[in-house]
Amino acid sequence: MYLKCINGTCSCDAKMHQYDNVTKKCHVLAGQTCHPILDRDDGESRDDCAVDSSCVKGLCKCRRGLQIHSNNTCMQGFGKPCDESNPCGDSTLSCRSKLCQCKFLHHAVYDDPLGNTF
Numbered sequence: 001m002y003l004k005c006i007n008g009t010c011s012c013d014a015k016m017h018q019y020d021n022v023t024k025k026c027h028v029l030a031g032q033t034c035h036p037i038l039d040r041d042d043g044e045s046r047d048d049c050a051v052d053s054s055c056v057k058g059l060c061k062c063r064r065g066l067q068i069h070s071n072n073t074c075m076q077g078f079g080k081p082c083d084e085s086n087p088c089g090d091s092t093l094s095c096r097s098k099l100c101q102c103k104f105l106h107h108a109v110y111d112d113p114l115g116n117t118f
Helices: none
Strands: 003-006 009-012 017-020 025-028 036-038 045-047 053-056 059-062 066-068 074-076 093-096 099-102
Touching: 009 017, 059 066
Parallel strands: none
Antiparallel strands: 003 009, 017 025, 036 045, 053 059, 066 074, 093 099
16 A cells, blocks of 8 residues: 555655555555555454554544654654654654753743644
């Protein structure tokens, strides 16, 4: 699903999709339009969103506690544990003392619903 021919090779559209090596499919990135899919085997509704996100009102949204990163993947949010393998998902955050914190110390307030500091 979502494969297209790029330079003679089948690939995902990197701007809107991400290839998942486990499922062997292209999935819709966070923040992009998604569609629920009815599973033919068990009749359950699934979606076409990438890992750590789900389809909410037609858009792939990150699961609770994660934020959309600049590459439209879901990563750790403010106050969440972080390290090299679990980086913070916002350019205004940095991993300090193994927690996602405001990058600039003069930013005293982080607005979680908006995903920014002020």
